[in-house]
Amino acid sequence: MIIVSACLLGLNTKYDGNANAQALLQKYSALGKFIPVCPEQLGGLPTPRVPVEIIGGTGKDVLNGQCMAQGEQGEVVTSEFILGAKEVIKIVEMVTVTAAILKERSPSCGVNYIYDGSFSHQIKSGQGVTAALLTEHNIPIYSAEELTEERLLELLI
Numbered sequence: 001m002i003i004v005s006a007c008l009l010g011l012n013t014k015y016d017g018n019a020n021a022q023a024l025l026q027k028y029s030a031l032g033k034f035i036p037v038c039p040e041q042l043g044g045l046p047t048p049r050v051p052v053e054i055i056g057g058t059g060k061d062v063l064n065g066q067c068m069a070q071g072e073q074g075e076v077v078t079s080e081f082i083l084g085a086k087e088v089i090k091i092v093e094m095v096t097v098t099a100a101i102l103k104e105r106s107p108s109c110g111v112n113y114i115y116d117g118s119f120s121h122q123i124k125s126g127q128g129v130t131a132a133l134l135t136e137h138n139i140p141i142y143s144a145e146e147l148t149e150e151r152l153l154e155l156l157i
């Protein structure tokens with residue numbers, strides 16, 4: 001089974017109540033091999049919710065207690081982000097998960113990049129909180145933006 005950021009499969013889990021539907025993933029969703037997850041919802045945050053960025057670090061730093069996940073007005077949601085990541089790991093431990101395909105730049109799901117904490121659409125290198133915890137648990141993570149159909153088919157075998 002493959003964990004997939006729920007918004008990529010067309011679920012309206014995004015902070016603004018919309019989705020980030022990705023046609024390639026939707027094309028193969030009927031195979032039943034994807035587990036859609038939204039870690040921010042699993043952590044107890046509502047939808048819609050305030051947009052959040054990681055301030056002064058990356059998802060790994062959030063997990064290590066070295067920085068926070070915050071909304072633009074200073075709303076601290078670090079504990080919800082960590083809880084959501086841990087809930088995703090519970091799913092990993094329930095079923096055989098071989099990979100995760102995640103939404104790039106998200107403070108939870110970003111694989112290579114996240115927004116830089118300035119709320120000005122600038123990005124920096126680093127993983128989101130859930131991406132970092134999946135990596136800690138040795139689950140290979142892939143950015144949906146980088147995934148070719150050929151690579152996806154290999155993951156689905």
Ligand code: SF4
Nearest residue numbers: 006007014038106109
């Ligand atoms: Fe999508 Fe992840 Fe953001 Fe949820 S937390 S809306 S799954 S990018």
